[in-house]
Amino acid sequence: MSNDTPLFSPHKPGDDLADKVLSRIEEEHVVPRSRWYFWVKDRALWVLLVGCLVIGAASAAAMLFVFANAGWEYRALTHDGWASFLLETAPIVWISICIGVVVAVIENIRHTKTGYRYSFSLLLGFGILATLVGGVFFYLSGFGKRVEEDIGPRLHLIRRPVTERQQSMWMNPAKGLLAGEVVSVADNAATFRLRTFDGQEWTIDGQYLNDRSRDVLARFPLVRVIGIPMNPTEQTGATFRSCFVFPWQTIEGLPMQRPPQAVRIFFARVAVPLETNGEGARTTACEGVRPYAFLKHLQSELRYEE
């Protein structure tokens, strides 16, 4: 077939449907959309997909940051049970955004040229995996903290970041909980001064602290103190007796404890050992502190990095 030869018979007027279609093309000025239109449309879908994945990853990173800093190891101190703990600490907003993003990713891919060929379970798996992998990457880069503390409140997505909520949970001297900045430590940590996160200064009796707690006081500027409120003493003016001191640290990357240790601690948290007498030497001065055995166990397990 030469280039000059028509490919087929020329259209003969009188063929109703073809005539009508060609007439309408003329009358309605129908022109084929340009290739660029479809090229842009295809690219826009992919750009939207990438955008969704970035938002999903940022939310997943914030979610991981909240999980890491929810205060799991101290749950028995701060909350009466798992239900109240999860209700207060669960990152509902970030989880909801992640779910929304996965749905958007599935729909986005389905609308691409060949995306409809993939099964729902494959697209779901991809959406979840891509969001989580991106989330882990962002979390390890420190972006999770930024999203939770800076971006979330600015976009009115969350009212109080997890660190603020933790601080307010630990402003509870009636429950034996204080946290803040160590201002000064007397010789042998007999007493120390603590400026709590709400700005108050406390003189704290440290004479019943063990070596681990004293070590923390010496090394860390921010600490959490577990003990018992008391009437001010004449000698020191202390109004709080400390029994345990742990560092106050924001976890921004991998857990500081070695993974097997972190796993052991995690499972220890789930089953807080029942209080029994004689579980290690407990002074009567710290008798009111619960769960004492667990806190001793926790103190011995944790390894700190500064």
Place this chain on the structure above:
Amino acid sequence: MQDQTNQVTDEQIVREALHKKEAFAELVHRYQEKLGRYVRRLGVFRDEDVEDVLQNVFLKVYRNIQEFDQSLRFSSWIYRIAHNETMSFFRARQIRPEGYVIDESEEKLEELQSGLNVEHDVDRRLNAERLRAALSKLDQKYRDILVLRYFEEREYAEISDILKLPVGTVATQINRAKKRLQVIFSESS
């Protein structure tokens, strides 16, 4: 020339139609009968409505002709447009398909029936009547997929491209459609 016309592929005509509107008429010739039958099978009954739908289909094909690429068969692409335009027609008129024009030969109906686990009547005509009645009672999405499989004789991959569903979903829906049809057919006896 007629022999030459038959050898020319749809894709060649599409390329020609980009430069000459008149060449597009050849595509209309090729597909008007097939698509007309398909649109009727989907439930558009009146001739004038079928023609309206077909005109819209071909206009849409012309408007979006640059979207077509070789990753898809042209017939799958135009059938996809025909399916979507028919659904738009139902939505615009806010109507359900007008009964069901099942004008299939008894042979084609027997092929469908052989895939069902039902008791067959000795009388072929009676079987065909019962099956037509059962098909008209089937949910639209199941009927559409059986139409493509048994009356349009499309492969699973083509149905996947026409309805924009994964192949696995096509297979599942065909099975479900047959089971449902089986139930309706059995109840009708």
